[in-house]
Amino acid sequence: MDRQDLASYIPLVVAAVFATVPGMRMAAAQEDEECLRDLASCDLQERKTHLRAQIWSGSCDPSQWDALPRQGYPIDSVDGILKVKVGPRAPVHFLNGVCEAHRPDGDVDHGLHELEKAATVGLLPSQRNAAALFEGLLHCRKLAELDDRYQGELTTRLAPREAFCVHRGMAKASFTRVRWEGLEMSYDTSSFSLTGHAESMAQCYAEYLHGGYDATCGVVSSPSPAAIDAAAETVSRDILADYFGTATEDAPPEGSAIPPLKAMLARKIEMADSSLRDSAALLGGLVQKKDLLVGSYQGIASMFCLPESETAGLCSGPLPSAVARLHEGYERAVLRSQTILNFVDRWVSGLYEHQGKDVRVELQNSHEGLRDMLARAELPAVPNEMTLLEKLDLMKRDMALLADRTAVENDLMKRQCSIYFCEIRNRNRTFFTNACNQVDATAGRPVKDVNALCAADVAGTVVSGAQTAAALCAGVGLPASYVSNTAMTARAVDTCMSEFHP
Numbered sequence: 001m002d003r004q005d006l007a008s009y010i011p012l013v014v015a016a017v018f019a020t021v022p023g024m025r026m027a028a029a030q031e032d033e034e035c036l037r038d039l040a041s042c043d044l045q046e047r048k049t050h051l052r053a054q055i056w057s058g059s060c061d062p063s064q065w066d067a068l069p070r071q072g073y074p075i076d077s078v079d080g081i082l083k084v085k086v087g088p089r090a091p092v093h094f095l096n097g098v099c100e101a102h103r104p105d106g107d108v109d110h111g112l113h114e115l116e117k118a119a120t121v122g123l124l125p126s127q128r129n130a131a132a133l134f135e136g137l138l139h140c141r142k143l144a145e146l147d148d149r150y151q152g153e154l155t156t157r158l159a160p161r162e163a164f165c166v167h168r169g170m171a172k173a174s175f176t177r178v179r180w181e182g183l184e185m186s187y188d189t190s191s192f193s194l195t196g197h198a199e200s201m202a203q204c205y206a207e208y209l210h211g212g213y214d215a216t217c218g219v220v221s222s223p224s225p226a227a228i229d230a231a232a233e234t235v236s237r238d239i240l241a242d243y244f245g246t247a248t249e250d251a252p253p254e255g256s257a258i259p260p261l262k263a264m265l266a267r268k269i270e271m272a273d274s275s276l277r278d279s280a281a282l283l284g285g286l287v288q289k290k291d292l293l294v295g296s297y298q299g300i301a302s303m304f305c306l307p308e309s310e311t312a313g314l315c316s317g318p319l320p321s322a323v324a325r326l327h328e329g330y331e332r333a334v335l336r337s338q339t340i341l342n343f344v345d346r347w348v349s350g351l352y353e354h355q356g357k358d359v360r361v362e363l364q365n366s367h368e369g370l371r372d373m374l375a376r377a378e379l380p381a382v383p384n385e386m387t388l389l390e391k392l393d394l395m396k397r398d399m400a401l402l403a404d405r406t407a408v409e410n411d412l413m414k415r416q417c418s419i420y421f422c423e424i425r426n427r428n429r430t431f432f433t434n435a436c437n438q439v440d441a442t443a444g445r446p447v448k449d450v451n452a453l454c455a456a457d458v459a460g461t462v463v464s465g466a467q468t469a470a471a472l473c474a475g476v477g478l479p480a481s482y483v484s485n486t487a488m489t490a491r492a493v494d495t496c497m498s499e500f501h502p
Contacts, residue, residue: 035089036074042089043072048184049126051098053191060099060106062092093118094127101134102192108145111138129183133197136174140204142167147208155216165217172209175201392435395420396453399463399472410476415500417473418482420453422496426488458485 035042043050052072058064065084068075074085084090093114100111115135123131143164150160185194304317398416425432436447436454448454452462453469461469474483482488482496 034070034075035072036070036076036085039089041071042074044089044091044124044127046124047126047182048186049130050186050188051102051192053187053189055095056099056102056106060096060103060110062096065090065092065095088122088124088127091118091121091123091127093121094123094131097131097134097138101138108138108142112142125179125182126184129178129180130185132174132177133183133201136171136178137197137200137204139167139171139174140200140208143171143204143208161216165213168208168213168217171204391424392447392451392453395424396451396463399453399469413473413476414478417469417476417478418496418500420469421458421473421478421482422488422493427490427493429487456485458483 043052050072052069054068065073066075066082068084068090073090074087075082076085077083084092086092097111097115097118100106100108100114112135115131115138118131119128146160146164146167147154150157150164154160154164183194185197187193302317304319395416399420436451438447439445440447440450443450452460455461458470459468463469463472470483474480481492488496
């Protein structure tokens with residue numbers, strides 16, 4: 001069968017595969033990281049599947065998966081023996097099926113059984129698509145085996161025909177389950193490729209899955225569009241003749257009754273003429289009522305708009321003029337009340353000032369108060385402790401107090417800064433970000449808009465006036481590696497806390 005004949009059998013889904021395969025991104029090379037520690041380095045990911053030739057280089061026995069490389073599969077030591085950790089990153093049934101599908105002498109029935117079982121134990125999306133593709137190709141291999149074994153007897157012997165039709169239907173169903181946009185597959189060998197699998201599937205459609213075997217398998221094929229149109233036209237012509245009569249006759253043949261729909265239409269025409277006469281009388285009455293409504297509207301409108309005032313764009317009748325006077329008086333009252341309230345606010349704020357200093361801040365600047373703040377921020381993680389938002393509020397207040405002091409111990413300030421930059425800000429960046437995105441119950445805005453310590457850039461962590469937490473902590477000697485926007489590792493956070501809180 002040449003290329004042109006092959007193309008005539010390829011369905012639209014296979015053509016779409018060939019159109020998208022060249023543009024698919026191949027999976028990146030695996031990093032030299034252990035899969036058990038870094039799931040991102042595993043061969044099997046949600047959006048890609050990387051297959052190694054080692055899988056099918058030996059027998060398809062589950063015991064050989066313990067020898068897979070640790071860079072691509074989760075291998076752990078159990079009692080001193082390396083064992084693969086079965087799960088989404090190392091699905092045993094999927095690996096068994098992949099092994100059988102890639103071996104030239106693979107057991108087709110065993111491979112189908114393993115891939116079908118793998119679909120029931122939970123696979124990642126990419127491996128689910130790959131399993132459907134390999135299952136369809138194994139069914140195609142089974143079809144080829146049956147064709148070679150029975151050849152012309154497929155249509156005469158019951159058992160071979162039923163087996164052939166079952167695998168044919170399963171192959172179509174398997175290929176239909178493949179979501180090609182979510183299938184990204186790569187190999188460490190040039191012997192296999194996703195393009196090659198797509199070509200094998202197209203060959204299977206051309207040889208076994210085309211419509212030529214529908215009659216053999218008892219699949220009823222739809223009639224051609226031309227046959228459907230011809231049948232519909234014949235039936236509709238007969239029905240129209242029965243109900244309306246022929247287009248050329250003015251009266252029914254002698255001894256024949258008037259077609260029912262033709263008689264019905266005649267009655268409808270008489271009813272329409274009668275309704276038209278009645279509607280004309282009703283329309284005359286409506287015109288009279290319209291004239292009465294127009295007169296009433298003009299009388300009421302004179303209270304709102306004087307004659308010819310519409311041309312100026314504003315109505316200047318009695319009612320709008322009275323409303324305008326009331327609105328002007330209301331505006332003057334609002335402005336006067338705002339002036340009084342502003343004066344009261346300035347007067348109240350002045351009661352708390354003495355010699356240019358805010359007495360409310362000075363009342364909190366005691367040495368014992370500072371140590372209480374530090375102890376409160378260093379509380380261990382125990383049930384019912386303060387939430388991260390409460391600690392952020394306390395941290396901002398405490399830093400503001402420390403920044404305004406004239407004589408403060410640098411080591412106390414360093415310990416306060418280490419808690420904010422190492423423990424609160426970098427221990428769990430995701431938890432920190434989610435907490436700052438919550439809505440403040442009092443302000444009605446996100447916490448990050450109320451508390452500057454939630455700023456994503458350390459340069460924006462204002463704690464007092466123009467003083468930022470970053471500048472304040474850098475000024476007392478906190479290392480620059482801690483006062484930065486770069487995320488810290490868990491080890492770096494532990495080092496920071498042990499350095500300033502032994």
